[in-house]
Amino acid sequence: xxEFLQFTSSGLTVGAVYALVALGFTLIFNASGVVNxxxxxxxxxxxxxxxxxAAAGVPLPLAALxxxxxxxxxxxLLDGLxxxxxxxxxxxxxxxxxIGAALVIRGLAQVFFxxxxxxxxxxxxxxxxxxxxxxxxxxxxxxxxxxxxxFSGMWWFMTRTMTGKALRATAANRLxxxxxxxxxxxxxxxxxxxxxxxxxxxxxxxxPITLTxxxxxxxxxxxxxxxxxxxxxxxxxxxxxxxxxxxxxxxxAAGYLSSSYKDAAAIVVLLLVLFAMPSGLFGxxxxxxx
Amino acid sequence: xxxxxxxxxxxxxxxxxxxxxLEVESGEIVALLGSNGAGKTTLLRAISGVQPIKGGQVHFExxxxxxxxxxxxVARGLIQVPEGRQVFAxxxxxxxxxxxxxxxxxxNGIEPLERVYSIFPVLREKRHSPAASLSGxxxxxxxVGRAMMAGPRLLLLxxxxxxxxxxxxxxxxxxxxxxxxxxxxxxxxxQNANAALxxxxxxxxxxxxxxxxxxxxxxxxxxxxxxxxxLGL
Numbered sequence: 001x002x003e004f005l006q007f008t009s010s011g012l013t014v015g016a017v018y019a020l021v022a023l024g025f026t027l028i029f030n031a032s033g034v035v036n037x038x039x040x041x042x043x044x045x046x047x048x049x050x051x052x053x054a055a056a057g058v059p060l061p062l063a064a065l066x067x068x069x070x071x072x073x074x075x076x077l078l079d080g081l082x083x084x085x086x087x088x089x090x091x092x093x094x095x096x097x098x099i100g101a102a103l104v105i106r107g108l109a110q111v112f113f114x115x116x117x118x119x120x121x122x123x124x125x126x127x128x129x130x131x132x133x134x135x136x137x138x139x140x141x142x143x144x145x146x147x148x149x150x151f152s153g154m155w156w157f158m159t160r161t162m163t164g165k166a167l168r169a170t171a172a173n174r175l176x177x178x179x180x181x182x183x184x185x186x187x188x189x190x191x192x193x194x195x196x197x198x199x200x201x202x203x204x205x206x207x208p209i210t211l212t213x214x215x216x217x218x219x220x221x222x223x224x225x226x227x228x229x230x231x232x233x234x235x236x237x238x239x240x241x242x243x244x245x246x247x248x249x250x251x252x253a254a255g256y257l258s259s260s261y262k263d264a265a266a267i268v269v270l271l272l273v274l275f276a277m278p279s280g281l282f283g284x285x286x287x288x289x290x
Numbered sequence: 291x292x293x294x295x296x297x298x299x300x301x302x303x304x305x306x307x308x309x310x311x312l313e314v315e316s317g318e319i320v321a322l323l324g325s326n327g328a329g330k331t332t333l334l335r336a337i338s339g340v341q342p343i344k345g346g347q348v349h350f351e352x353x354x355x356x357x358x359x360x361x362x363x364v365a366r367g368l369i370q371v372p373e374g375r376q377v378f379a380x381x382x383x384x385x386x387x388x389x390x391x392x393x394x395x396x397x398n399g400i401e402p403l404e405r406v407y408s409i410f411p412v413l414r415e416k417r418h419s420p421a422a423s424l425s426g427x428x429x430x431x432x433x434v435g436r437a438m439m440a441g442p443r444l445l446l447l448x449x450x451x452x453x454x455x456x457x458x459x460x461x462x463x464x465x466x467x468x469x470x471x472x473x474x475x476x477x478x479x480x481q482n483a484n485a486a487l488x489x490x491x492x493x494x495x496x497x498x499x500x501x502x503x504x505x506x507x508x509x510x511x512x513x514x515x516x517x518x519x520x521l522g523l
Contacts, residue, residue: 172381175372178360180390181440182392
């Protein structure tokens with residue numbers, strides 16, 4: 001039982017980060033039809049940016065803010081320099097562009113930061129709390145609360161504000177959105193900025209638990225892609241549920257089978273979903289954009 | 291009000307519009323007739339700015355707008371009801387209508403919404419349902435209502451009668467006539483040439499990307515070529 005609780009808590013923690021990255025994924029996909037494989041790099045920039053700003057003497061909360069700003073700038077540049085000029089290109093070309101952008105960001109991080117692993121102090125200390133025999137880091141609750149807060153904020157934005165509704169309208173029907181006067185280019189830019197910000201926050205929340213380095217983005221983007229497909233591409237609730245499920249699955253696979261199967265679990269899930277139910281758990285009809 | 295001159299557009303190497311020239315004067319209802327693939331939809335999309343053009347000019351109320359992005363043209367009051375309704379399916383009926391007024395945030399009050407609801411009461415009944423749950427006719431009402439929310443000066447309509455029961459078509463057309471009386475100029479693309487010519491002040495015929503015929507609604511109703519090709523007489 002203690003074992004089960006232990007795996008559950010670590011699964012939820014990692015899953016929450018997958019969920020946030022998948023949420024960013026969904027946001028960009030909905031606004032622009034682009035599957036952004038550079039999404040993981042925003043997480044890296046969040047964590048690494050905070051680490052290096054803090055090392056330079058900036059107080060931690062301010063360092064975190066700077067890191068989010070850095071990621072948002074990266075997101076805006078990605079949209080402005082790489083995506084917008086290729087707007088007419090097909091989905092495969094756009095995917096390759098985002099993979100290329102991820103490589104560039106990773107390369108720059110290697111040069112301007114370094115290649116070491118880094119840790120941030122837990123926001124409420126690093127002493128484990130014991131719950132039913134499982135040792136849980138207080139940071140776990142920060143991760144879960146942060147995920148909940150971001151998801152609620154997104155939900156409010158999407159359903160209660162005109163700008164959020166314009167974003168959903170653009171996702172639902174780009175042509176009609178342009179014909180009612182929505183600046184769909186601006187909507188795409190906004191999606192990249194918000195998405196990058198969410199990714200950076202995820203990176204900051206998780207770094208005290210999992211550490212960070214320049215190279216963590218690749219695997220995260222892949223996992224978030226699996227989470228999105230599992231939940232149903234383009235569905236924000238699906239992204240969160242898919243992320244949490246994938247995190248749990250990995251934790252159980254690693255715990256009960258062998259930790260070397262952890263990453264394989266994600267790939268197996270991807271294959272099974274694609275074979276058995278290509279539109280995912282919460283997917284609508286068929287995905288028309290891919 | 292609207293002057294289109296020498297407008298051309300192409301899909302790859304296929305020419306969809308070959309130098310189209312037409313005018314719509316303030317207060318008119320102008321019908322644009324033509325068979326499938328004649329380029330009617332392409333023309334309306336080019337006027338709205340959602341279809342790239344190869345050459346030619348579009349003037350709206352004296353301003354050259356052919357380089358403007360679509361949302362700028364909407365802000366000028368150049369509003370299109372696109373082919374096939376194109377409602378925002380997952381969003382509620384009321385959100386669809388409110389998005390129609392996206393470029394008019396200042397006047398985005400209750401009044402235009404009430405006006406749409408009084409013309410199409412069924413939309414009020416279903417205002418919290420997703421647009422996808424509406425029937426085809428109701429979706430067309432929603433598309434027209436959404437365009438009304440934008441405060442149109444010139445309304446472009448692309449086949450508003452397509453796939454609808456005659457009684458709904460009649461209702462939509464009477465709304466168009468009413469809007470026109472209130473000062474909205476209308477450019478109406480239709481395959482239902484009879485219905486369109488009944489309400490049109492003038493009409494153009496578009497064939498394989500070129501204007502081949504124009505005249506008053508009555509003239510075209512009496513024209514042998516139009517009668518044979520578009521009225522089935």
